[in-house]
Amino acid sequence: MDVKRGLGMEPIHRKTTKEMVYEQLKKAILVRELSHKEIFTETMLANSLNTSRTPVREAVADLINEGLMVHIPRKGFKVREITEKEMDQIIFLRTSIEVQGIKILSDIITEEEVRQLYKIVERQEKVIASNDSIKFIELDQLFHRKILQFAGQELLEQFLSELYNMARLMGHTALMKEGRITEVIQEHLDIVKALESKDGELAIKVMENHLLSTVDSVRNFTD
Numbered sequence: 001m002d003v004k005r006g007l008g009m010e011p012i013h014r015k016t017t018k019e020m021v022y023e024q025l026k027k028a029i030l031v032r033e034l035s036h037k038e039i040f041t042e043t044m045l046a047n048s049l050n051t052s053r054t055p056v057r058e059a060v061a062d063l064i065n066e067g068l069m070v071h072i073p074r075k076g077f078k079v080r081e082i083t084e085k086e087m088d089q090i091i092f093l094r095t096s097i098e099v100q101g102i103k104i105l106s107d108i109i110t111e112e113e114v115r116q117l118y119k120i121v122e123r124q125e126k127v128i129a130s131n132d133s134i135k136f137i138e139l140d141q142l143f144h145r146k147i148l149q150f151a152g153q154e155l156l157e158q159f160l161s162e163l164y165n166m167a168r169l170m171g172h173t174a175l176m177k178e179g180r181i182t183e184v185i186q187e188h189l190d191i192v193k194a195l196e197s198k199d200g201e202l203a204i205k206v207m208e209n210h211l212l213s214t215v216d217s218v219r220n221f222t223d
Contacts, residue, residue, distance in 0.1 A: 106194070106198055117192045128181055
């Protein structure tokens with residue numbers, strides 16, 4: 001017997017310095033502790049985090065690839081700023097992609113896939129108690145990506161991942177506002193219930209309402 005699998009345990013994972021730096025920087029970006037108006041250097045961040053420049057360089061490279069930071073030639077790098085025009089495009093693309101995914105999935109979803117979606121929502125409910133905003137958002141992204149995966153829309157899933165990172169720059173703080181978290185949980189449950197009943201029209205409606213509510217919370221926060 002495979003002891004590790006048989007006991008249902010996961011191997012211990014010790015985080016590297018680069019991983020810890022990445023998590024610190026990502027959280028600082030999403031909760032807006034790092035201003036998009038300021039240009040940073042590896043040395044500045046290394047000194048602030050009390051580490052060497054190498055893990056900072058590696059972490060920043062990952063954040064640039066995710067679309068959360070941008071490189072400024074001969075100066076350093078900064079947090080990416082999302083313009084009003086870009087925001088409109090992100091909203092349009094996300095809505096188009098996710099409605100297409102849920103339209104397809106509502107006809108073919110399996111009981112196991114429904115169970116997995118419910119499990120993600122349960123995990124979101126648990127992390128609320130620990131006030132882990134980064135984990136909550138990661139699970140939110142996982143929920144939406146799974147819908148496209150289950151629908152067999154792998155290319156759309158890739159596009160959504162890129163859009164999601166940019167959307168987080170707009171709406172992470174707004175999403176974590178008191179009251180909105182509870183709404184997100186309920187909206188996710190409504191989406192799963194509609195899929196479980198294989199009611200395509202209802203599934204599309206609740207997904208559209210969910211995305212619209214998210215957009216409204218972001219716009220109200222940034223106004």
